[in-house]
Amino acid sequence: MAKHEPIELKMSFHEHYKVMWPFVKPYMFRAVLAILISIPIGALDSVIALALKPYMDIVLVDKSAQSPAYIPFLIIAFTSIQGGLNYAATYLNTWVGTKITHDLKRALFKKLLSLETSFFDNNDSGLVIQRFSSDCDTACTGLLDNLKTFVSRFFSSLSLIVVLIYNSWQLSIIAIAVLIFALMPLSSVKRRIKKSIARNVEETTKIYTNYNETHNGSRTIASYNLQSYIYKKFDSTLINIFKLTMKVVQKTGWMTPLMHVIVSAGIGAVIWYGSTLIVEGKISAGNFVSFITALILLYTPIKSIGKSFNNVQISFLAIERIMDILSIKPKVENCKNPRTLRHVKKEIEFRDVCFEYNKDVPVLKNINLKVHAGSNIAIVGNSGGGKTTLINLLPRFYDVTSGKILIDGTDIRQYSLESLRNNIAVVFQDNFLFSGTIKDNILFGKPDATDEEINEVLRLVYLDTFVAGLEHGINSEIGERGTMLSGGQKQRLAIARALIKDAPIVILDEATSALDNKSEAVVQKAIENLMKNRTVFVIAHRLSTIKNAEQIIVMNDGEIAESGTHEELLQKENGAYAALYNAQFKNS
Numbered sequence: 001m002a003k004h005e006p007i008e009l010k011m012s013f014h015e016h017y018k019v020m021w022p023f024v025k026p027y028m029f030r031a032v033l034a035i036l037i038s039i040p041i042g043a044l045d046s047v048i049a050l051a052l053k054p055y056m057d058i059v060l061v062d063k064s065a066q067s068p069a070y071i072p073f074l075i076i077a078f079t080s081i082q083g084g085l086n087y088a089a090t091y092l093n094t095w096v097g098t099k100i101t102h103d104l105k106r107a108l109f110k111k112l113l114s115l116e117t118s119f120f121d122n123n124d125s126g127l128v129i130q131r132f133s134s135d136c137d138t139a140c141t142g143l144l145d146n147l148k149t150f151v152s153r154f155f156s157s158l159s160l161i162v163v164l165i166y167n168s169w170q171l172s173i174i175a176i177a178v179l180i181f182a183l184m185p186l187s188s189v190k191r192r193i194k195k196s197i198a199r200n201v202e203e204t205t206k207i208y209t210n211y212n213e214t215h216n217g218s219r220t221i222a223s224y225n226l227q228s229y230i231y232k233k234f235d236s237t238l239i240n241i242f243k244l245t246m247k248v249v250q251k252t253g254w255m256t257p258l259m260h261v262i263v264s265a266g267i268g269a270v271i272w273y274g275s276t277l278i279v280e281g282k283i284s285a286g287n288f289v290s291f292i293t294a295l296i297l298l299y300t301p302i303k304s305i306g307k308s309f310n311n312v313q314i315s316f317l318a319i320e321r322i323m324d325i326l327s328i329k330p331k332v333e334n335c336k337n338p339r340t341l342r343h344v345k346k347e348i349e350f351r352d353v354c355f356e357y358n359k360d361v362p363v364l365k366n367i368n369l370k371v372h373a374g375s376n377i378a379i380v381g382n383s384g385g386g387k388t389t390l391i392n393l394l395p396r397f398y399d400v401t402s403g404k405i406l407i408d409g410t411d412i413r414q415y416s417l418e419s420l421r422n423n424i425a426v427v428f429q430d431n432f433l434f435s436g437t438i439k440d441n442i443l444f445g446k447p448d449a450t451d452e453e454i455n456e457v458l459r460l461v462y463l464d465t466f467v468a469g470l471e472h473g474i475n476s477e478i479g480e481r482g483t484m485l486s487g488g489q490k491q492r493l494a495i496a497r498a499l500i501k502d503a504p505i506v507i508l509d510e511a512t513s514a515l516d517n518k519s520e521a522v523v524q525k526a527i528e529n530l531m532k533n534r535t536v537f538v539i540a541h542r543l544s545t546i547k548n549a550e551q552i553i554v555m556n557d558g559e560i561a562e563s564g565t566h567e568e569l570l571q572k573e574n575g576a577y578a579a580l581y582n583a584q585f586k587n588s
Contacts, residue, residue: 019323023103027096034092035151037085042156044082045297046163047075050290093148101140107326108132116332117397118357126209130201131325139318150312153301160298167291168283171270175295178266182259192251197317200244206237263299270295332399338416341423344373344504344535346408348394353403355389363389365558367403371551373504376531378538378546380580381555387539390555391507394537395424425503427530429510431494433482438467439474441482441493445501457500461492461526488523495526506530508538543581552577 024031112132120128157179164172214221214230221230274291277283283291353367364386371377379387392398393405396417405412412420425445433441442454454474458464466489470476482490498506508527524545540546547566554561554569554576561576562569569577 019326020319023100023107026103027099030092031096034089034096034148037089037092038148038151039155041082041085041089042152042154043159044078045156046159046294047078050163050166050294089148089152097140101136104136104140104322105133108136108322111326111328114330114333115328116330117392118331121357124205124209125212126205126207129208129212130205131321134204135201135318135322139315139322147312156301157298160294163294164291164298167287167294168274168277170277170282171274171291174269174273175266175298178262178269179298182262182266185255185258193248193313194317196244196247196251197314200241200248201321203237203241203244207234207241210234210237267292267295267299332396332417334416335413338419339410339414340419341407341412341415342419344407344423347372348505348535349404349406349409350390350393351404351406353390353393353400353405355393355398355401362401363558364393367560369553369560369563371535371537373535374533375550376536376538376548378540378549378552379555380540380543380546380552380577381561382580385555386558387555388509391509391537391539394505394507395421395426423503424505424507425498425501425530426507427491427494427498427509427527431490433478433485433490433493435478435480437472437475437477438493441478442474442496442500445497445499449500453500454496457496460499460529461496462522463489463492463496491523492526495523495530499526499530504534506534506536508536508540510539510541543577543584554580 109132112128161172161176164175210230210233221227270292274283274288278285278288348371350367350369353364354362355364356362367390379390381387389398393400394412396412399413407415407420434444438458439451439454442457443449446453451474455464458467458474467473467476476484478484478493482493485493508530538546538549546552549566551563552566552569553563556576562572564572564577569575570581572578
């Protein structure tokens with residue numbers, strides 16, 4: 001199996017933008033509206049500070065009886081408007097964020113379904129869950145929530161700066177200089193945390209994998225008393241995540257307290273210099289109180305902006321990871337203007353086929369083989385000889401490294417993947433059954449099959465009596481991965497799925513090797529029904545099951561060691577097949 005291949009393609013910002021734009025475009029109006037609504041939300045912060053100047057000058061300093069009674073009502077009115085706008089912006093942001101998140105998840109899932117088998121060989125389930133699902137939530141929801149905050153804070157800052165300048169341009173110079181100095185550390189946040197966040201994501205994928213393995217391997221864990229080992233593995237991952245999280249804090253956590261210090265120094269400087277300006281008569285007490293109020297309203301969110309900005313950068317990094325995935329080009333895909341394979345008339349040919357999972361490590365070496373339509377061919381050999389790999393090339397689970405596989409003289413890469421696979425039915429050693437009913441799983445072979453057709457294939461695979469005894473018949477639930485069925489019943493249901501597909505090519509990959517003798521006998525009868533009038537490739541470990549094959553191919557170290565019928569191969573002196581057969585016969 002190939003080593004893990006990193007998904008990241010390291011696209012440029014412009015490329016990320018081009019890939020992301022189609023997901024944002026349908027909701028641009030609402031997104032822009034949410035941003036526009038955030039502008040007055042922020043700008044209205046200045047109302048309280050601006051209202052304090054006349055109130056202080058008229059009531060507290062001049063002690064005038066003619067107090068501006070409208071000011072408290074004005075503040076209440078503007079605050080009410082601000083609250084309503086805040087709700088509208090939050091609603092729109094959530095609507096847009098959820099829509100984009102779901103569209104991204106759809107696109108990522110569609111991408112996942114298009115990826116070749118080697119992708120799943122190289123990447124574990126934890127990475128798939130993290131990168132194809134969790135990153136969407138981090139990217140969209142986190143970004144839009146913080147974008148609303150930043151827009152409102154930005155325009156709040158602008159309006160408050162106007163109030164500062166209106167009250168005292170001298171004090172404003174100090175306040176703005178301190179503000180710029182406080183925000184300077186934010187420019188390097190992304191660079192500081194990028195590597196730690198990437199490693200954190202990698203470790204988080206292991207958490208998902210641990211959960212998945214614990215669920216699927218529960219019996220193995222129990223039978224081998226692996227609870228302690230699995231727990232230590234899980235705990236080790238959590239410790240690594242903790243260390244990486246603390247590294248991010250070490251690199252960015254100092255920004256908030258630093259901003260507190262800088263802001264406090266700014267307020268102190270303003271109070272000191274403002275007192276001098278009041279004494280000199282350059283500003284009134286109302287100006288000063290209004291200025292200080294605006295300054296505190298301006299500085300308060302700045303003191304905690306480091307954390308929000310951190311979250312924004314994490315969202316941007318998640319977006320980059322998503323865009324990199326969406327830009328992955330499948331290694332196995334349709335050619336331009338593919339042909340449609342409708343049936344197999346003449347033969348299937350493997351011509352000088354070579355294949356390797358890892359570069360310069362050949363698994364198949366110059367395979368040449370012709371299989372006539374309607375014939376039955378068995379492939380045998382020692383474990384690791386390349387039997388399954390050879391057969392996996394036919395439905396293009398992988399593409400050949402060199403050479404060709406032809407159906408009726410046409411390279412299978414010239415056929416569309418859909419039509420090629422529509423003509424091939426596969427029964428694996430460990431068949432995957434989906435949660436749902438018996439009927440659901442059979443319909444994957446032929447979605448428009450009638451109940452009569454389903455009952456007929458159940459009869460052919462000797463499941464009719466079993467299904468008839470169930471309370472809900474073909475509508476009985478089988479559980480996740482078919483947990484409600486025995487091993488033999490699972491295999492026969494998989495054969496029923498292949499049988500109803502009625503494909504001209506059938507691949508049987510050690511379909512009975514995991515069964516006991518009684519189950520094997522029943523499944524073998526079902527297989528015989530499946531093989532009728534079809535081109536069949538059988539990978540067999542038990543040689544007794546393939547005696548009647550028209551041709552037997554013996555694979556050894558990625559090459560065809562010998563071929564012939566059962567009788568012909570047994571007659572070969574020191575032959576590879578005879579050695580396998582005799583060894584199995586002696587052990588039986």
